[in-house]
Amino acid sequence: MVHLPPFALDHWLSTYDFATPPIAYNLASSTGPRWSVADICALGDAPLAIDDTILSYAPPEGSRALREAIAAFHDTDPDSIIVTTGASEALSILFCLGAQPGANIVLPDPGYPAYEAVAQAWGLATRSYHLRREDRFIQRADAILAQVDADTALVILNTPHNPTGTVMPRIEIEALAAALAERGVPLLVDEVYHPLYFTAPQPSAAGIPNVIVTSDLSKALSLPGLRTGWLIDADADRRARIIDARSYFTISGSPLLERLATHALQQSDAILARLRSVAQANIAQLDALIAGSGGRLAWVRPDGGTTAFPWFTDGRDSRSFCQTLAAQGVLLAPGDCFGHPAHMRLGFTQQEEGLATAVGRIAAALTAI
Known part of the structure; x- marks a missing residue:
């Protein structure tokens, strides 16, 4: 066990x-x-009525309307999006798919505690890149790459970062993703706090080659009770594996929650x-x-x-x-x-x-x- x-x-x-x-x-x-x-339903020129929602299953990848709303939020292709039960399910799916014998993931320290615990539960070793207060907790590509080895299956970058609030600019994410691509390692960018910035606003990392983005409604969008997250991945073969995993894990989302989530994103x-x-x-x-x-x-x-x-x-x-x-x-x-x-x-x-x-x-x- x-x-x-x-x-x-x-x-x-x-x-x-x-x-x-x-x-x-x-x-x-x-x-x-x-x-x-009631607050969410009342947003917009056409308030949302949900009492006619059929409480069946949703598509395992999420409804088309929800994926289009997520795509608009990130300025990306709706076909690259898979809906998950919060960002936590997205992480668990990726760790599951990356859990090969001897594999490791690279993650930030400090960071969201579930990264390490859930990865290790799937049998992945963890390697940390340290964010140091004397360096203003800056997430540096060189420090991240120094932890990558031949067994690394995934690197995690969280920006804006929990708990420190530091931000890696998109241009630096692009360079990091390209360097990891040369080593055959995908970069997961956890964007649950995007787009709340106090310095220069940053575009989403969605669409950067060799980047998988995860996000949800819980953090910047303030709706944790909707339990709605997503992955954005341009790799069609990996998306097919993710959808299969989601079907095994939770089958689908709730049509009721997906309707609320779609409306919330349209009124983001x-x-x-x-x-x-x-x-x-x-x-x-x-x-x-x-x-x-x-x-x-x-x-x-x-x-x-x-x-x-x-x-x-x-x-x-x-x-x-x-x-x-x-x-x-x-x-x-x-x-x-x-x-x-x-x-x-x-x-x-x-x-x-x-x-x-x-x-x-x-x-x-x-x-x-």
């Missing part, structure tokens, strides 16, 4: 977010402001406008928090995405600090969930109101240490 390590991040989040009552100020989440079904400008408004207001408050911390906290200001990864400058473990704040109704994610205990992941886009109160409590707790 495969042994999966405890998912420390999800254990931490679910302990507080699903409590009764739930946490008052959630600054640990990596999603955006919340939407109801409104969803993203709300996200950007919240993000811009809230990141300014975090600027003030770090500047006023008396040197106790430092950070690399995110270039994109919904999270930051500040750290205690004296190197202390952040868990007790996070526990203290959770008892006061403010949730941060301790850095040990990412293998970096002096850090904290701070999500700044779900909390549409009340961030000033939460920041005040964080500032007060800092003065007590």
